[in-house]
Amino acid sequence: MNKLYISILSAGALVSLASCNLIGGGSAAPAAAEPQEKAATLVEVLAVARESVPQEAVYSTTVQANIVNNIAPQTSGRIVKIKAEIGDFVNAGQILAEMDKAQLEQAELKLKNSKDELDRVRQLLDQGGISQSDYDQLELSYKVAKSSYDNLLENTILRSPVTGVVTARNYDKGDMYSMSQPLYTVQQIVPVKMLVGISESDYTKVKKGDEVTLTADALPGKTYKGKIVRLYPIMDSSTHTFNVEVQVRNENRELRPGMFVRATVNFGANNSITVPDQAVVKMQGAGTRSVFVVEGDTASARVVTLGRHFDGKYEILSGLEEGETVVVKGQSSLKSGDKVRLEQ
Numbered sequence: 333m334n335k336l337y338i339s340i341l342s343a344g345a346l347v348s349l350a351s352c353n354l355i356g357g358g359s360a361a362p363a364a365a366e367p368q369e370k371a372a373t374l375v376e377v378l379a380v381a382r383e384s385v386p387q388e389a390v391y392s393t394t395v396q397a398n399i400v401n402n403i404a405p406q407t408s409g410r411i412v413k414i415k416a417e418i419g420d421f422v423n424a425g426q427i428l429a430e431m432d433k434a435q436l437e438q439a440e441l442k443l444k445n446s447k448d449e450l451d452r453v454r455q456l457l458d459q460g461g462i463s464q465s466d467y468d469q470l471e472l473s474y475k476v477a478k479s480s481y482d483n484l485l486e487n488t489i490l491r492s493p494v495t496g497v498v499t500a501r502n503y504d505k506g507d508m509y510s511m512s513q514p515l516y517t518v519q520q521i522v523p524v525k526m527l528v529g530i531s532e533s534d535y536t537k538v539k540k541g542d543e544v545t546l547t548a549d550a551l552p553g554k555t556y557k558g559k560i561v562r563l564y565p566i567m568d569s570s571t572h573t574f575n576v577e578v579q580v581r582n583e584n585r586e587l588r589p590g591m592f593v594r595a596t597v598n599f600g601a602n603n604s605i606t607v608p609d610q611a612v613v614k615m616q617g618a619g620t621r622s623v624f625v626v627e628g629d630t631a632s633a634r635v636v637t638l639g640r641h642f643d644g645k646y647e648i649l650s651g652l653e654e655g656e657t658v659v660v661k662g663q664s665s666l667k668s669g670d671k672v673r674l675e676q
Contacts, residue, residue: 372671376661377626380605382654385640385647387599389534393526395548395591397519398579399494404514405431405487414505416516422492428516429490431509436488439481446474496520499589519589524582526558528595529573537599538563544578545596548587556580556587558595604639605648611660612638612646623652624659624666626674631659633668 413430416422450470456462500517503509526546530538540563546556558580567574578595580587587593611623613633621638624631639647652658659666661675 370670372629372673373631373666374662374675375624375626375631375659375666375672376675377657378608378611378660379655379657380607380648380652382603382605384601385604385606386601386642387537387640388642389531389597389599391528391530391595391597393528393578393593393595395524395526395587395589395593397496397521397589398523398525399496399520401493401496401518401520402514403428403490403492403516403518404511405490405509406483407487408509408511409435409488411503411505411507411509411515414501414503416492416498416501418498418501420498422496422498422518424492424495426492427489428492428498428518431488431490433488436481436484439477439484443474443477443481446470446477450474490515492516492518494518494520495522497585521585521587521589522582523579524587524589525561525580526578526593526595527575528578528597529568529571530576530597532567532572532574534597534599535567535574538576538597543598545598546578546580546587546593547596548591548593550591551586554586556582560597602639602647605652605654606645607648607652607658608660609641609644609646611658611663612636613663624663624668625652626657626659626672629671629673631663631666631668631670631672633666 410432411429412432414428415430416426416428422428453462453467453470457464457467496518498516499519501515502513503515509515528544538560540560542560544558544560546558547554548556558578560576561579562577564575564577576597607623612621613623614620615622615633615635620635622633622635625634634651636651637649639649641647659672662672666672
């Protein structure tokens, strides 16, 4: 009985002590601090407007000769004379080499005999001494001999078919031409041409006669003007491009086949909204681009579609309206919905 009384008394004393501590201002757990509101970010803004945006695109390509001729006789034979070397500029019709003339000389004699015989029987035909059918047979023989002689002449005295530069000579004087490779290669480099692969999205913007500006790494500081002379009719399904042929007059022969060049194609101009390139932000974890649009004192992220990049600006195809205010400085730490204050 005494033990029970002592236990109840001890429990009551503990309760009383705890009550006294609370009433008397004893130590208690501190209350949680309220979250502080984020300070407004200082930003610089710009009201977007429309301007004329040049629709240009730059493509890499390689210079090609306008015409490439591989010059060789029709049959094998001994090379008697070599009259041009690699690097020589030759004119159309200029003799480059001569083959053995034995067959040509035989054909020439046969042609002369056929012509003499035809002249003789022509007089007989006028006098009625030969039938028309016999005369026609002799005339046919003459024409066959003339055709054979002309063919042998063309394949014995080798001439350049174009005005250009000799880029290959594969045989020497005295060699037997074996028909394995051409005797000469002549390339026409006035003018030159390039094949430029244009994106299929620009297919409707390109037309024959459009001007193209070219630069070459090998010729720093110089630009060249060319024109689109041909549009290829099919698309490449793997690259989604189509070829256009650009021709450059190249009167001074500075552009040479094989040179790397950059071709700038002008598709005209659009009246589009533009923003400084520093206003455009890449969204983390996504491939989209956005800008921060300010309404009142709040900045909101807005996804935009970009067009051309020029003079430190981006063309905006969608996502912004003319007159809206965008952040151009101070957006690196912004999140959508943040408060902002404008830089004075």
